[in-house]
Amino acid sequence: MAVKTIAGVQVNVSDDGYLEDMNQWNKEIAKEIAKEIGIELTDKHFEVLNYLREKTSAGEALTIRKVGKSGIVDIKELYVLFPKGPLKFSSKIAGIPKPTSCV
Amino acid sequence: METKEIETNSEKREKKPLEKVCIICAKGSLEDVYATLVMANGAVMEGIETNVFFTFFGLDGITKKSMNHLHTATTGNPAMRMPGGLPFPTMLGGLPGVETAVSSMMRKQMEELDMPPVDEFLEMITAGGGTIYACKLAVDMFKLKKEDLSDEVDSIITIGEFYELCDGDRTQIIFT
Numbered sequence: 001m002a003v004k005t006i007a008g009v010q011v012n013v014s015d016d017g018y019l020e021d022m023n024q025w026n027k028e029i030a031k032e033i034a035k036e037i038g039i040e041l042t043d044k045h046f047e048v049l050n051y052l053r054e055k056t057s058a059g060e061a062l063t064i065r066k067v068g069k070s071g072i073v074d075i076k077e078l079y080v081l082f083p084k085g086p087l088k089f090s091s092k093i094a095g096i097p098k099p100t101s102c103v
Numbered sequence: 104m105e106t107k108e109i110e111t112n113s114e115k116r117e118k119k120p121l122e123k124v125c126i127i128c129a130k131g132s133l134e135d136v137y138a139t140l141v142m143a144n145g146a147v148m149e150g151i152e153t154n155v156f157f158t159f160f161g162l163d164g165i166t167k168k169s170m171n172h173l174h175t176a177t178t179g180n181p182a183m184r185m186p187g188g189l190p191f192p193t194m195l196g197g198l199p200g201v202e203t204a205v206s207s208m209m210r211k212q213m214e215e216l217d218m219p220p221v222d223e224f225l226e227m228i229t230a231g232g233g234t235i236y237a238c239k240l241a242v243d244m245f246k247l248k249k250e251d252l253s254d255e256v257d258s259i260i261t262i263g264e265f266y267e268l269c270d271g272d273r274t275q276i277i278f279t
Contacts, residue, residue, distance in 0.1 A: 061217075063217045064148065064227065065217050065219055065223075065227065066217060068227070068230075074230070075226070075227055075230040075231065076230040076231075079230060079231045079232065083150070084149075084150025085148070085149070085150055086148060086231065087148060088148070088149070101217070102141055102145055103141065103144060103145075103216075103217055103218055103219070103227075
């Protein structure tokens with residue numbers, strides 16, 4: 001675990017750069033993490049991020065299949081929003097732990 | 104002293120992440136096809152270029168008629184257990200309908216883990232940019248046509264063409 005300053009806020013992050021406490025997250029932090037990955041966030045991105053955060057708060061395990069059935073985006077669109085890391089990058093930007101699912 | 108130097112060198116060595124995987128599926132049982140699909144989808148999700156080649160009985164995994172009704176062997180499968188963990192008697196596995204029942208039970212358990220049926224799994228792989236191929240020799244052998252195969256199948260190719268797709272020094276070929 002390490003402390004990192006993102007968007008002017010000190011946050012605890014894992015070795016992979018995932019936020020340790022999802023309550024430390026805000027939109028500015030999301031934008032900064034996204035920028036590091038090379039993604040410019042749009043409203044659609046935030047819809048997905050909010051969905052991921054809601055499901056995580058509810059204790060549900062996330063899969064791209066679940067996001068694809070959320071009614072927000074289908075799987076193809078999810079890949080367009082978060083290229084090369086539909087679940088990994090979106091989770092990182094959403095300030096939730098690294099996904100543990102294999103699908 | 105010398106050992107230490109080597110260690111420091113290897114620590115300095117640049118990480119070379121995998122860029123492409125080419126996965127071959129030659130068997131048509133539930134577990135063989137799913138092993139292929141999970142590995143392929145996992146690679147796509149990691150941003151790795153993914154080619155999947157279905158051949159011989161593996162073609163069942165991309166044939167419209169059979170892909171969502173794959174079976175797991177209840178005879179000659181020493182890893183097969185009864186619910187609760189007791190060994191599954193081979194004699195029982197040979198009775199009519201047992202393999203069908205066991206297989207549908209397994210599919211139901213996978214669904215609970217959010218593992219999709221085969222047709223949807225193939226869609227997930229192509230949605231992320233993975234490509235699915237069928238082996239020409241096997242397609243001819245089983246007298247199949249392109250329209251018998253899932254719409255997610257890109258094309259029917261020879262093994263030579265498949266190897267051409269496997270170029271690159273950060274490519275791995277996986278045979279499931």
